[in-house]
Amino acid sequence: MISVDAFDLKILTALQDDGRLTNQELADLAGLSASQCSRRRMRLEEEKVISGYHADLSSEALGFGVIAFIQVGLATHSPDNSKRFRALVNRIDEIQEAYSLTGDADYVLKAVLRDLKGLSNLVNDVLMPHQSVAHVRSSIVLDRLKESAKLPLRDLKAG
Amino acid sequence: MISVDAFDLKILTALQDDGRLTNQELADLAGLSASQCSRRRMRLEEEKVISGYHADLSSEALGFGVIAFIQVGLATHSPDNSKRFRALVNRIDEIQEAYSLTGDADYVLKAVLRDLKGLSNLVNDVLMPHQSVAHVRSSIVLDRLKESAKLPLRDLKAG
DNA sequence: GTCCCGTTTGCACGCTCCTTGCGCGTCCGA
DNA sequence: TCGGACGCGCAAGGAGCGTGCAAACGGGAC
Structure with missing residues (x-):
């Protein structure tokens, strides 16, 4: 079982805000030494708790003016057809996110486009x-x- | 105007795949020297083409078992009411993404929850x-x- | 209480990596 | 043809990284 203590949580919270933080900066935030942060970070990466690091690019600056949600209904619900659709979705870079959902539509896609x-x-x-x-239907x-991908590591309070 | 040449594009593409790439690694990928990659990266950060770096955490490993899309209709469409709703959305960490859309619902939210x-x-x-x-309606x-946030820096080919 | 063992920590050191200064080549307008 | 601006690679000084090591801590067994 993967165990994540309070130090790990601080490190994870800090890194999902700024993925380029130095071990020394992490150390200051978490109240540990830099070497220890290095070790913990490596462990979290190995255990795939941290699955990667990514630069966040500005869609405006790079000329992507349109975001769209696209609801898709499949022709048939056979396994083969699902497989074909998934393969299609996977090779279209404009589709950032794709989910199958409860409710009306079979799939929802989120796409980013220039215009x-x-x-x-x-x-x-x-x-x-x-x-x-x-x-x-789009x-x-x-x-x-x-718009972020940050997990709510602090829990929701009702009200 | 922000100008992004072929070298910049290679750097951006590489960094949105792996935000921890070394300048030397970037240099090898882009066919430049490490110092030049450092300089270009700094320029792209200053111009906000790169808006940040983030660690990607595993929702499974951290016990977030539920993702939901929530369609919200507002009580009234007054500016005050929109403002109140936006403030609400902003302070709920469980809501990762929130958009206003054309079509049926006023807003669509994407939320991540433990259960x-x-x-x-x-x-x-x-x-x-x-x-x-x-x-x-959820x-x-x-x-x-x-599920990613990568921009399609290579353009879509039809078919 | 005391001993023991596994775990976690901070420190030190060798190594890599980052960034800035510098000189060179190239391109473009005068 | 000349000159300035720009972008490049190289090199060096400084910062950051990760491993080895010994000390501190914590929890069971007795």
């Missing part, structure tokens, strides 16, 4: 014609209130 | 009772096909 032409291209030229897909993001 | 009790707590004890909120993620 509406890109979205049209994705929906009409890639998704719709694919044999696994029956119907597609919603465009008007405003982004919040 | 269904946590989701119930969030929906019934936090969101529903809030004065800004009229109705809430869908639970059954399967995660893909």
